[in-house]
Amino acid sequence: MPRLEEHCWRRSCTSRVESKNYYRENWVASKAEEMMSIITSVLSNVYGSLHSVQTANLIRRGLVLFTVGVFLALVLNLLQVQRNVTLFPEEVMATLFSSAWWIPPCCGTAAAVVGLLYPCIDSHLGEPHKFKREWASVMRCIAVFVGINHASAKLDFANNVQLSLTLAALSLGLWWTFDRSRSGFGLGIGTAFLATVITQLLVYNGVYQYTYPDFLYVRSWLPCIFFSGGVTAGNIGRQLAMGGVEKLHND
């Protein structure tokens, strides 16, 4: 039983951001995959037509975001693993790298998409993000995001409502502290909603399940994690987009 629970935990957390485009049998997932590819191709076409340097820049940013996403997914997976198995690191490492190998790439892709979307939307809306635009702030944001995950994994709460409310407050605090832009909030909400729906669908189709689902089929704190993840990825993406410009100026 604890084993099952653990398994589900891992599943639940590793699919935190849109882990949509990987389930072959699932029609929705394939649709989502299509959509994502269309979006990315459109985006890359738009940018590529603008300037080849910009394309290179975009690819570089995407790669960085992808790496960050993969890394965070791996780390946060580990964070969620129950404690009493930690005495057997080889087993943990084995399960981490064998069973759910497709999850980190998904998270990375999702992080790249979200992180590229944020500056794009900013520029389309014509309100460039100026609030605390510096790497120190971005690092702080990532640290807080990891902290939120940490709290969701390790803290003992009296009940699920409390846990969800706390995490929701923390996520909002994250947004308020590091973002404070309407577009950021909207995109974060959108990400959270989409990702939650997809997770629900995945669970509904039996890809995996939660032991204690308290929100339809999933845990109720999942949207909060998705939201803060989206905000964090967007923060990194914006900084990357700006850092490139800054560097050009310096040169």
Added chain:
Amino acid sequence: MTVRERLREKISAAFYRHGLLCASYPVPIILFTSASILACCYPLLRLPLPGTGPVEFTTRVRDYTVPSHEPQGDLGERPDWYRGPPVAYIQQVLVKAAVSPWDSTLVPVDVFRSPLGRVFSLLEEIRNHVHNDGSGVRSLEALCLQVTDLLPGLRRMQTVLPEHGCLLVSPGNYWQNQRELFDSDPDLLKTVHQHEPKGLHTSATLRDLLFGVPVKHTGVSLYSRKRVVTYTITMVLGSYDARFLSSLRARLRQLHPSVNCSLREDHMVHVHFKEEIGMAELIPLVTTYIILFAYIYFSTRKIDMVKSKWGLALAAVVTVLSSLLMSVGLCTLFGLTPTLNGGEIFPYLVVVIGLENVLVLTKSVVSTPVDLEVKLRIAQGLSNESWSIMKNMATELCIILIGYFTLVPAIQEFCLFAVVGLVSDFFLQMFFFTTVLSIDIRRMELADLNRRLPAEAGMPPPKPGPLRPREAPPPPRPSPYTITLQTPAFRNLRLPKRLRVVYFLARTRLAQRFIMVGTVIWIGILAYTDPAGLRTYLAAQVSEQSPLGEGGAGGLPPHLGVASVFPGPGGDPASTLSVLPAPAEPTPLPENQSQGHHGAPREGVPHQAQAPPLVPQISWGAEDEEGWRRLSFRHWPSLFSYYNITLAKRYISILPVIPVTLHLSPREAIETRHPQDTRHPPPPKHLAAREHPYLLIYKLSALGLAAGVLLVLLLFCLYRVLCPRNYGQNGVAHGRRRRGDLPCDDYGYSPPISEISPLLLRGHSMDIECLASDGMLLASCCLAGQIRVWDAQTGDCLTVIPKHGGCWEQRDGWDAVGVAEPENLGGGTEPGGRVFDEDEGYPLRRRTTPRPALFEDQPDLTPLIDTNFDSQPPSHLLLTPPRDGFDFGGLVERAYLEHEPPSPGLTASYPSPSPPSGPPPQRRRSLGYIQPPVPQGQGTPDWESAVWAMELRGNLIAAGRSSGKLELWDAVEGSLRCSNEDGVSGITALAFLNNRIVAARLDGSLDFFTVDINKPLGLLQYRGPPGRSNIPPSPCYSSEDVISCQLTRSVQCAHQKPITVLRAAAGRVVTGSQDHTVRVYRLEDSCCLFTLQGHSGGITAIYIDQTMVLASGGQDGAICLWDVLTGSRVSHVYGHRGDVTSLVCTTSCVISSGLDDLICIWDRSTGIKLYSIQQEVGCGASLGVISESLLVTGGQGCVSFWDLNFGDLLQTVYLGQSSDGQGVRQLVVLNNAAIVCDFGSELSLVYVPSVLEKLD
């Protein structure tokens, strides 16, 4: 709103006052802060250190009861984890067995085969032991910890470790506790080894687990010298039954008595294990720390404009860390014990508290005006940011308070820590960091002052020099220059990459720091984890060697007896009674065992006991008492973890060991032999001489010492390799310079500039207007129209070309010569001995520099010249009246004789001057009336008009006057050689090249003159009587070369507007005019080659040199580079707001100065601005290039030397004390790297000795 404003004002005022306070008393405040930090951290001492090492607590066995779950306040010494029953009780039976007496017929395997074989009978004994008293029958089955399956990952251990039953481990587990398997095992060691994991491992191995003692101590090896086998039988008990255990102990002791065993048996040790940090938890932890460090890095990177970036970054980190420590300490003080994992929440706390305030403070302070006092700067910076700091803090406190009301205990605790941490962080920021910042800023200002020191250090203390008045160093003033560098990338442009890497390594001492940090960490890890067991090893060595231990081990049988009287839990006489007979009670079960096994020891023990001590001596020492201490601290957790039982945050109780001594006879050993045992080769006899343990320690320490010395040497070599003392210097003498006095650039390269002392050339009465030089001579013309010719090497005044009464001044000079002459030549022919006495104080100056070729045919009379006018007046006054009859003729004659003049026919050089010593006595006599020199040449000097332009070539001075007259003067004699009055418009610029003179006139016309030299015949006659000094000088001039100056061509309308600049080089004449054009003429035929258009303002500066580089600068601030051969524009840049005042090119760059007081350095090939130097107002016009990398600029009363490659100020040389507004207006660089600048009415001659050396 008003309340808010008022609050804001008050906060700002409070911060201002606080800033003043901090900056005023930095040291007391830092001391106070450190004291308060330490005081707040004091409670932390009571907290356990973080780490994964187990903690112990010892209780007595006798009155042991299982601790209750409720904490009992009265027992202060009890640790808080000592609650409730332990996970398990560990009872070890420590077996030491030996075959004795050792027999030479025995093979090495015998050392351990039969002793190990005895484990099975012992196991039987233990398993079957039953204790029966009134309360019931107890056996091991009932008491032991029942275990279930092994973890699924451990299939390979299934055959070895027990499953589904008592957790009882012993070496017998290797053979499934079956004697038959053991007996039929051909190679015991192989069986033992096959379960060992391959490779390096740190945690407990199976061998450790089963043997219960470290591998070294088991003695199960073919080469064991002691021939004693040690192993344990470990029983893990689920519940504690004192009576059963004591009966078992007594039984085993009875069966296998240990005669000399004095182990203490009255203490049990409870071991509490911390959480193990596994890989899975470590990775997120490490990640959070990496994020934390990235955060700190990115934050502190923003600290700028301070003296020590690293120092301030360190201070910022210290601020945050100590505020955290303070918060934990304070919370502990008020009774809140931290339950959270400190290591886990620490990064989050740091992130929550943040470094932002510190950075904001720094930024605000450094952005205050630099010229303010430090105190005021700090105060202003603080008060500027006070409102935002307070606002941020209030917001953060609110957020954290909201977090506190989530009512989740962990979050509440976190929030509590965060609140206290925030408050203490604020406190530290205000007191600690602000003070550190003030100290830093003060240091920076001091450093600014120090930067100016080299200029003063460069000036030697004033010496009593008669001719060179040297000025005392002026008081330190604020730095005259601030240099603004555009991008550091360009500054490094010139250095090769390889050098840059080396410089970078050397500058940051990266390798050394890295190695040092690594070593410190490594040593720390060594000391902390003690993986080699060094501590226990040393302890064991010491206890083995100490005589006390031996005595204690040998001589305590009575104590043993006493201890055995009360083996059980005291207090109950009945139980004591029931226990005591237990050993004697013949248990039925042992009878079931084969008698043979028991018989041997029973007979053997007394036998062996009385036998004389044989080679395998079984001794029981203090280290056997708690043998488990020698095991890895992961021993027990790993044993339990195999059964999925965690010991994290729990404890086990280890009961005193039961010692069992086994002596086996050689016969038995031989009997139990496996047929294959004898095949083993005999052990090598004494692989090494048995070393004394002390010797081993000595050897170890010697090795360590040698390694340390080697490491130090290695580091030293590395240091020398990476940071040679002389960075790119070849000079040995460089090392003796004091480093602090010299400016260094970023790379630690200090330029080779030693003492620079300006020579002041005085004599002009008004401001100097024109300067000209040909390298040897220097001509200057002041507003009064007086032209003075100086020796560029020594600074002596050679000639004065007067306007009115100039002859008198000139004669004064010769007077001085006359006075000094006899002294120099040692001539005793002079009658005026009294005069000599007076003049003895004036040393003569000898010239060693080569004279121009012009003087080859003449004796060198220059040593006779003394132009020390300033110090002469008294003697001069004294001398003038009585000197009427003096005749210097003989003196000069002697000088001529000494010279041995060459044959007169060879004297073909055109300006052969007459003996200069002739006229002075003559003039002396004619003191009363003015007799201006009447030149017999082509004209008379025009004293009425001012000299507008002057050039000097050879010894001819070409002077262009405002009246349009061109005059040629002899630079040595001061006589007018010819003049030309063809033009009427004033000559604004002159160029003198070869034998051509080009004059630009005010009306825009350009005149080309040719200088012709005709040798008169009278020269030869003159040469004949050199000593006739009494002859009046005027006819002599007429007999000299006739120099004529003819106008060859006049370009009437060279420019539409006045010509402003005229330069000639490489056979080209370039003119610049206010009509926005530059024209290039060929010098030979005065043909206009190009008219260069491109400027949108009048031309103000032109540079052309021998390599045909042409650059022009205009009033529009533009600088154009032209190709002189094709007339095309190479590049065109706008660099200045206002006129370009001067332009100089080197092979790689163009240097321009403008009216905006900016000196810009451009890359010549690309036209990119490399960097610019901002100068003081009004002194940006004059500049010159001494060598490829040395730029000199004039400032207010000083000249500054700059390194062109880096743009660093090398040195500033002050020209005089009276530097009030006297700017350097003109600056001429001579061939021998002396710089002449006009400085009001004085000229300054500044040498750059190092460049001189280089040129030589």
